[in-house]
Amino acid sequence: MTAFKKAILFMHRWLGFISGLVVFIVSITGCIFCFQDEIQDAMHSYRKVEVQSKPFLKPSVLHRQALKYLPAGKVSGTIYNGIDRPALVGLVDKVGYHNIYINPYTGKVLHDDLLQRNFFIIVQYIHLYLLLPDNVGRIVVGTSVLIFVVLMITGIILWWPKRKTDRKRSFTIKWGSRWRRVNYDLHNVLGFYSTAIALVLAVTGLSMSFEWVREGIYKGGNLGKTIAIERKEFKSDSTLKAVKQNIPAIDVAYATITQKSPQANMLIFYGGATPGQALYGVAYEEPLRYSYRDTYQFDQYTGKTLLYLPNTQKSLGLKLEDMNYDIHVGQIAGLPGKILAFIVSLICASLPLTGLIIYLGKRKKGKGKKVKEISHKKSHRHLDTALGKAQSKLS
Incomplete structure (x- = not known):
């Protein structure tokens, strides 16, 4: 040797x-x-x-149902997982982090x-x-x-x-x-x-x-x-915090995403937890698959769209970054990829x-x-x- x-x-x-x-x-x-x-x-x-022939309940309704079940909790995020899966509302309390599974058609806590x-x-x-x-x-x-x-x-x-x-x-x-x-x-x-x-x-x-x-x-x-636009973090307008709205900001954001990303089958909302922070929204093509996503930022007080970045307009680098998890677990190639x-x-x-x-x-x-x-x-x-x-x- x-x-x-x-x-x-x-x-x-x-x-x-x-x-x-x-x-x-x-x-x-x-x-x-x-x-x-x-x-x-x-x-x-x-x-x-069970799939039903009616629209999903809005995020604010899901939040109310989750907080009715766990009054001491604080909402940390919301997920719509497709037509045949329950929605999830993330709550934080003294015990820890909870995912509350809710029927998106009826509001029943599962x-x-x-x-x-x-x-x-x-x-x-x-x-x-x-x-x-x-x-x-x-x-x-x-x-x-x-x-x-x-x-x-x-x-x-x-x-x-x-x-x-x-x-x-x-x-x-x-x-x-x-x-x-x-x-x-x-x-x-x-x-x-x-x-x-x-x-x-x-x-x-x-x-x-x-x-x-x-x-x-x-x-x-x-x-x-x-x-630059792919790395920019927008801020909510704190001066609008006290402005009364007929529609909650997250419902406005939900309506925007469903209109601009009609192909999406999984929606995630998070952020907007601290003063001035944006409310983030992500629209995925498939439930439980984390590639090919449209990215949004909203004003947490009004739901105004601050950023709309569809997957088709993203750079190759950002697309690779979005695919990272799916590549890591193999599901980017479906079941054969996960087996490999x-x-x-x-x-x-x-x-x-x-x-x-x-x-x-x-x-x-x-x-x-x-x-x-x-x-x-x-x-x-x-x-x-x-x-x-x-x-x-x-x-």
Whole structure:
């Protein structure tokens, strides 16, 4: 092995020790979370409603129904999830964050989902923050994933066969060999085949941890340019706070979105919680899919449109940024994409384990070799002593 490859092996090994446990946890939780919508749909009947031939209730009506159910709560957001799913009103109280599921046709409260008790939300927080404080967990997870990117690159350098004749053999797992050899192949061969997708999952995950990665994706898509209107945060006119309106501002915003984005099947409203902050609205083409969205900002006091940015007018960088979550979980390519993301995440979780087994096996082998060398030297020493004594007697 060349000095260069020895240095790469040293780096690969010790970076693996540093990040291995976090990579394993993040990858396993990613596998679990990948199909969370499908699993929860199968488990909970309140996630579906019967389609009715009448319009949805307006956001202000949904808010009243949610606050009637939980009077101490404060509204944090509103989601319309399509014609066959309940609407959600986010509430915050002393207990925590609640998602109140409401039938959008009748206003009936269907379920109170306390987020800190939701299994998949807990899995998501482990995946993102390891259940540490957000600012700490984000750095720990992000740094470990960044190290994992380096591990994948160094792994390819170490594994890549020198001779063309060895390549065919290196691309397959020898299932009939001894278990240590199978483990070695699992680490190298599966690591190779999963590298391209794993890098995509890693980079899209890093954009959730580090602003510079997210900005890098945006600027990379725009060839280094920043479109000012796409980054502008509008302010509500606080002087209009005391102005009485017949229609609540959020209902005005809802009417605007349904008119300008008639193709949308999922609407989300959030923000407008602090003085002067804009009320944000997002219109998605498909329920539970977070790409291809029209973006709005409204005055929180009047519902006046401050920004309307349809998906068709967005830059490539912003479109890539919007697609980030769907790419990360694979649903950008539908069910096959989610299955692929699940398999690759499972392989990523296995790599620290198979790598550790390889290291321990080599260490054990190295110790055994040293013992043999010591015993070999001792036997030679005894033989030399015996020969010396025999020669002295003869003389």
